[in-house]
Every structure is written in structure tokens, then in C-alpha cells.
Amino acid sequence: MNKLSLIGLLSLVIRRDLVLAMRRRADVLTTLIFFIIVVSLFPLGVGPEMDMLRKMAPGVIWVAALLASMLSLGRMFSADHLDGTLEQMMLVPQSLSVLVLAKILAHWMVSGLPLVIMAPVLGLQFDMTTQAIGVLIVALLLGTPILSMVGAVGAALTLGLRGGGALVSLLVLPLCIPVLIFGAGAAEAVVSGTSVSSHLSLLGALLVMALIFTPWVTALALRISME
Amino acid sequence: MLEISNLACSRGDHLLFSDLNFSLSAGELLQVQGANGSGKTSLLRTLCGFMMPVAGEICWRGQNIRELGDQFYAEMIYLGHLNAIKDELNALENLRIGAGLAGCKVDDKQVIAALRRMGLRGRETLSVKVLSQGQRRRVALARLLLCNASLWILDEPLTALDVGAVELMQDLIGEHLVNNGMVIYTTHQPLEVVGVATRRLTLS
Numbered sequence: 141m142n143k144l145s146l147i148g149l150l151s152l153v154i155r156r157d158l159v160l161a162m163r164r165r166a167d168v169l170t171t172l173i174f175f176i177i178v179v180s181l182f183p184l185g186v187g188p189e190m191d192m193l194r195k196m197a198p199g200v201i202w203v204a205a206l207l208a209s210m211l212s213l214g215r216m217f218s219a220d221h222l223d224g225t226l227e228q229m230m231l232v233p234q235s236l237s238v239l240v241l242a243k244i245l246a247h248w249m250v251s252g253l254p255l256v257i258m259a260p261v262l263g264l265q266f267d268m269t270t271q272a273i274g275v276l277i278v279a280l281l282l283g284t285p286i287l288s289m290v291g292a293v294g295a296a297l298t299l300g301l302r303g304g305g306a307l308v309s310l311l312v313l314p315l316c317i318p319v320l321i322f323g324a325g326a327a328e329a330v331v332s333g334t335s336v337s338s339h340l341s342l343l344g345a346l347l348v349m350a351l352i353f354t355p356w357v358t359a360l361a362l363r364i365s366m367e
Numbered sequence: 368m369l370e371i372s373n374l375a376c377s378r379g380d381h382l383l384f385s386d387l388n389f390s391l392s393a394g395e396l397l398q399v400q401g402a403n404g405s406g407k408t409s410l411l412r413t414l415c416g417f418m419m420p421v422a423g424e425i426c427w428r429g430q431n432i433r434e435l436g437d438q439f440y441a442e443m444i445y446l447g448h449l450n451a452i453k454d455e456l457n458a459l460e461n462l463r464i465g466a467g468l469a470g471c472k473v474d475d476k477q478v479i480a481a482l483r484r485m486g487l488r489g490r491e492t493l494s495v496k497v498l499s500q501g502q503r504r505r506v507a508l509a510r511l512l513l514c515n516a517s518l519w520i521l522d523e524p525l526t527a528l529d530v531g532a533v534e535l536m537q538d539l540i541g542e543h544l545v546n547n548g549m550v551i552y553t554t555h556q557p558l559e560v561v562g563v564a565t566r567r568l569t570l571s
Contacts, residue, residue, distance in 0.1 A: 143441075143470060143471065143472065144467055144470050144471060144472045148472065152464065152467040159460070160453060160455055163455040163456075219453075222449075223451060223453065223454075224447055224450060225453070227415075227417065227445065227447055227451065228465065228468045230415075231415060231416075231443070232469075233437045233440040233441035233470035234437060234470065235437075367417065367419065
């Protein structure tokens with residue numbers, strides 16, 4: 141009998157989650173449309189002053205991305221928990237952390253990547269410069285995976301709890317503050333003419349740290365939730 | 368060879384059972400009996416490592432399953448109350464993923480053969496959403512055929528199955544035991560495998 145390799149397991153789970161997301165497109169679109177609407181509300185609310193909009197754009201886009209990513213966190217493990225797939229995942233004769241990493245990557249592709257792709261269009265709405273938009277995209281590319289990873293820990297901890305959806309936001313949002321500071325800071329640095337690279341390096345460092353620790357912590361949290 | 372010694376399990380503060388001892392060797396069939404709430408499912412879930420026992424040891428081939436981890440999981444398969452199949456996928460996709468999670472690589476031919484054996488000819492590419500409860504259970508059971516796990520842990524495998532499928536299950540278990548497999552299961556329905564004495568363990 142053929143044994144499935146670690147990479148094989150990784151790609152199997154990613155492909156599975158992507159296929160499931162494609163067949164439940166409404167869920168994916170909700171996150172994206174929420175993001176677009178929240179960002180679009182600000183110019184309407186604060187008035188069409190170009191200078192002010194340009195200044196607040198990175199912050200608004202980042203906060204909206206943060207909130208939008210909270211929307212999809214509840215779904216990360218709950219469907220698998222309800223139909224028993226999660227039990228089978230615990231019994232994978234490979235590392236559970238790798239499986240969790242695959243689920244996080246798939247979650248990011250479905251809920252984080254569309255936000256990054258949509259950001260330049262929203263940036264134009266705020267009259268951001270091309271350079272600032274470029275930095276914003278790089279920062280989002282580095283930052284949104286961290287949101288998925290930290291969110292996974294929260295989602296695993298609140299699995300099966302009543303009102304888990306609201307709880308996970310309360311748990312995860314404070315932990316995402318560093319990402320918000322450096323992410324929005326990078327694009328603001330372009331506007332104010334200071335160094336962008338320090339913000340991006342710090343985001344990169346956070347990403348590496350999250351990549352190392354969160355799959356492992358999520359796996360532990362899942363095992364606790366299953367008891 | 369599965370050996371359980373002095374096992375005690377609790378759910379919350381309630382002690383379900385204690386000082387449980389039994390062993391299961393190749394070719395043996397063990398039925399766990401007991402009234403509702405006596406801890407049958409908890410026992411099976413403890414054997415899978417989902418729950419920590421309060422006391423006692425579970426050993427597989429002489430080693431504690433906590434230490435064995437992945438090696439133990441590669442040799443066992445668990446089928447719980449929940450079928451672990453997705454409504455959005457068809458039977459073929461579900462099984463391919465189910466087998467993958469159990470650590471084995473299968474091709475479509477094997478999966479289709481397993482589904483046909485379970486009496487699901489012509490339903491391979493139908494969305495699971497349109498299948499009946501019994502048919503869904505058959506899809507879940509087809510996973511047993513795809514992986515060469517030696518220990519089967521089955522929690523109420525016969526729920527929702529019709530008479531024909533129950534007979535089929537008996538045959539499958541019989542074949543597995545002949546191939547030196549081990550089966551531990553719970554059921555409230557009669558399940559007799561020809562030529563094999565069922566050992567019974569009663570929880571009270």
C-alpha cells in the first residue's frame with residue numbers, strides 16, 4: 141500500500157479546502173464584500189477631503205482587513221468539527237501541525253488573498269500614490285497570513301463553544317495589534333518619507349514567528365477542544 | 368496486539384468505569400456492551416487518544432499509544448457516530464480525502480471498487496447531499512476497505528444500515544479477522560460473524 145507523504149498530505153488538505161470553498165462561494169464573497177463596504181463607508185462618513193483621506197487610507201484598509209478576516213475565522217474548523225472530519229484529522233499518522241498549517245494556508249488563500257488583490261482598487265478610492273499602494277500590498281501580503289495564523293489559534297480554542305464567533309474576535313483582535321501597527325505604518329512611512337523597510341522587516345519577522353509557533357499551538361488547542 | 372490495563376475513564380466529574388482490563392490479539396472480535404451512558408463511546412475515544420484516561424495504560428504491541436503516536440494511528444482506523452463526509456463533495460472525492468487522512472494514497476480505481484463493494488454502484492459521482500442516511504453510512508464504511516489498518520475501532524457501525532448492508536458488514540469484518548485484523552465495536556443490533564467467537568466486554 142502506498143503511504144501518503146507529508147507534502148502529499150499538505151496538498152491534499154489545501155486542495156480539499158479550496159474545492160469546498162469553491163462550492164460554498166457565498167462564504168468567500170461575504171468576507172470580500174464586507175471588506176469593500178467597510179472601506180467605502182469611510183469617505184462617505186468623513187467627507188471628501190483629499191488630504192485627510194490620503195492620510196487615513198492605510199489605517200482604514202488595515203482595520204477593515206482585520207475585521208473582515210475575523211468574519212471567516214469561525215468557519216475554519218467548525219464545519220469539520222460538526223461532521224466528524226476533525227476526529228479523522230486527529231488520527232492522521234503524520235504531524236497534526238502540518239495538517240493545521242495546510243488548513244491555515246487554504247484559509248488565507250480564500251479569505252486573505254482576495255483582500256490583498258482588492259486593496260489597490262480601494263487605495264485609488266482614497267487617492268493613494270502608486271508607491272504607497274505598492275507598499276500597502278507588500279505589507280498586506282506579509283500581514284494577512286499572520287491574521288489567519290493567529291486566528292487559527294483562537295478558532296481552535298473556541299471550537300464547540302456557544303457564541304464562539306464573538307469570543308474568537310475578542311481573543312484574536314488584541315493579538316493582531318502589532319500587525320496593524322507595522323502594516324499601516326509601512327504605507328504611512330511612504331507618505332511621510334521615512335524608512336519603509338523597518339516596518340516591513342518587522343512584519344516579516346512576525347510572519348516567520350507565527351509560521352513556526354501557531355500551527356503547533358493550534359494543534360495543541362484542537363486536541364484540548366476534542367476531549 | 369492491544370492491551371488495556373487498569374483503565375479508568377471519566378466524563379467531567381463522573382467516573383464512567385475503572386479497573387478495566389482486556390487484551391485483543393490478531394483475529395479477535397470484541398464487542399463492547401452496556402446501557403446508554405455506560406461509557407462505550409468514551410472507551411473507544413480513549414483508545415483513539417482523543418480523551419486522556421484518568422488512570423491506566425493502553426498499549427499497542429507492548430508500547431503505550433501516547434508514546435507511539437503516529438505509528439499507532441497508521442495501524443488503526445476509527446469510525447465514529449459522525450460519518451466524516453462532506454455534503455458538498457461526491458462519494459469519490461470524500462473517500463479519496465478520507466483515505467488520505469488515514470495516511471494512504473489511493474487511486475480512483477480502488478475507490479470505485481470499494482464503493483461498488485458497499486453497494487453504491489452508480490452513486491460514485493453523485494453529491495453526497497442527495498444520498499440517504501444509510502448510503503452515507505456506506506460511504507463512510509467504504510473507508511475500511513481502502514486502508515490496510517489492522518485495528519478497526521467502530522462505534523455503532525450499523526446505524527442506518529439496511530439488512531443487506533448489515534450482512535455485508537459481517538462479511539467485511541469476517542474477512543478482516545481472517546487477515547489477522549482486530550475489530551472492537553459497539554452496537555445495539557445483533558452482529559454475528561460466521562466462524563468467529565465474539566468476545567464481549569460489558570461496562571456497567
